[in-house]
Amino acid sequence: SAVISQKPSRDICQRGTSLTIQCQVDSQVTMMFWYRQQPGQSLTLIATANQGSEATYESGFVIDKFPISRPNLTFSTLTVSNMSPEDSSIYLCSVRGAVLNTEAFFGQGTRLTVV
Amino acid sequence: DQQVKQNSPSLSVQEGRISILNCDYTNSMFDYFLWYKKYPAEGPTFLISISSIKDKNEDGRFTVFLNKSAKHLSLHIVPSQPGDSAVYFCAASAEWPDSGSARQLTFGSGTQLTVLP
Numbered sequence: 001s002a003v004i005s006q007k008p009s010r011d012i013c014q015r016g017t018s019l020t021i022q023c024q025v026d027s028q029v030t031m032m033f034w035y036r037q038q039p040g041q042s043l044t045l046i047a048t049a050n051q052g053s054e055a056t057y058e059s060g061f062v063i064d065k066f067p068i069s070r071p072n073l074t075f076s077t078l079t080v081s082n083m084s085p086e087d088s089s090i091y092l093c094s095v096r097g098a099v100l101n102t103e104a105f106f107g108q109g110t111r112l113t114v115v
Numbered sequence: 116d117q118q119v120k121q122n123s124p125s126l127s128v129q130e131g132r133i134s135i136l137n138c139d140y141t142n143s144m145f146d147y148f149l150w151y152k153k154y155p156a157e158g159p160t161f162l163i164s165i166s167s168i169k170d171k172n173e174d175g176r177f178t179v180f181l182n183k184s185a186k187h188l189s190l191h192i193v194p195s196q197p198g199d200s201a202v203y204f205c206a207a208s209a210e211w212p213d214s215g216s217a218r219q220l221t222f223g224s225g226t227q228l229t230v231l232p
Contacts, residue, residue: 009156042119043159043204043222092158103149104206104220106158 006107023093028073033094083114121223134192138205145207153202195230
């Protein structure tokens with residue numbers, strides 16, 4: 001298993017501002033994943049962050065809105081840029097376990113409210 | 116288009132009874148299924164999984180059943196305990212196109228289980 005520390009745990013932000021979420025893993029991992037969970041919705045993958053290369057974004061998500069950094073094998077950041085109330089969600093970082101590289105371990109999440 | 120569906124947003128069960136959480140999927144490429152549990156203010160934690168080559172996997176009080184022909188899986192919790200009260204997510208996995216490493220994970224929208232003492 002992996003221990004993932006994510007911060008901040010929650011924040012209330014003004015529209016038009018940006019928030020950077022940090023994710024620290026206790027072991028080196030090749031791929032880190034960023035998810036969004038909107039109220040009452042499923043976890044939706046935003047992007048995959050690989051160390052040493054640009055993040056790969058899923059359909060509906062773009063780098064300008066959600067820039068990601070991955071400076072080393074244990075750390076990543078996700079920025080939510082130019083926020084609007086529609087960005088109010090829980091944001092989660094995740095890494096995968098060894099079993100079929102599928103089992104996901106999650107940080108505790110960042111609950112973002114945009115006012 | 117939701118490929119993984121949990122049609123019951125909530126379920127209440129009496130302590131000691133069985134909890135049955137259901138999940139349906141549409142993508143026949145899914146070959147590995149997982150259940151996650153999520154408490155408030157925490158990230159989801161892995162609970163139990165099943166490969167498509169099996170129809171049942173058991174771990175203590177938790178059993179997952181897979182019906183491939185119906186594209187349906189269920190999580191049974193017996194006996195249910197108040198500490199089981201949480202949101203349960205079903206997830207399905209398939210090979211990620213153009214990737215030799217991590218596999219694609221698709222989540223359902225979750226079911227809030229409340230176990231009443």
